[in-house]
Amino acid sequence: TRSVHLDQEVYGADAATFKPDRFIDSGIVTEGGSRKPFLAFGGGISQCEGRHYAAKGCKFVLALFLLNFDIKLDPAHEAPSSGLALFDMTRIGSGILHPKRPTHILVSKRE
Numbered sequence: 001t002r003s004v005h006l007d008q009e010v011y012g013a014d015a016a017t018f019k020p021d022r023f024i025d026s027g028i029v030t031e032g033g034s035r036k037p038f039l040a041f042g043g044g045i046s047q048c049e050g051r052h053y054a055a056k057g058c059k060f061v062l063a064l065f066l067l068n069f070d071i072k073l074d075p076a077h078e079a080p081s082s083g084l085a086l087f088d089m090t091r092i093g094s095g096i097l098h099p100k101r102p103t104h105i106l107v108s109k110r111e
Contacts (some may be wrong), residue, residue: 067110074104 006017049055073079087097 070108072106074106077104
């Protein structure tokens with residue numbers, strides 16, 4: 001995994017530099033539609049032993065958030081339509097669907 005993530009042919013001369021925003025709008029999906037090799041928890045026999053713990057931790061934090069906060073669409077903005085027309089399909093190869101327009105929400109603490 002480390003050798004893949006430090007490959008300068010894929011990530012350029014700054015492959016060893018810590019850049020947490022490297023995969024945000026930087027083209028994780030190349031123009032040809034293939035993905036740059038990003039293996040968050042490794043792969044094969046040497047996968048991260050804590051990957052399941054990390055995933056459970058994320059679910060726990062999300063559950064706590066949903067239990068303690070109310071989330072509503074902002075009535076001051078137009079609600080998004082439904083269906084696949086709502087999403088930008090250009091990055092579907094990365095497993096992420098972004099909305100074509102922003103969705104405005106209101107978050108308030110539950111009492």
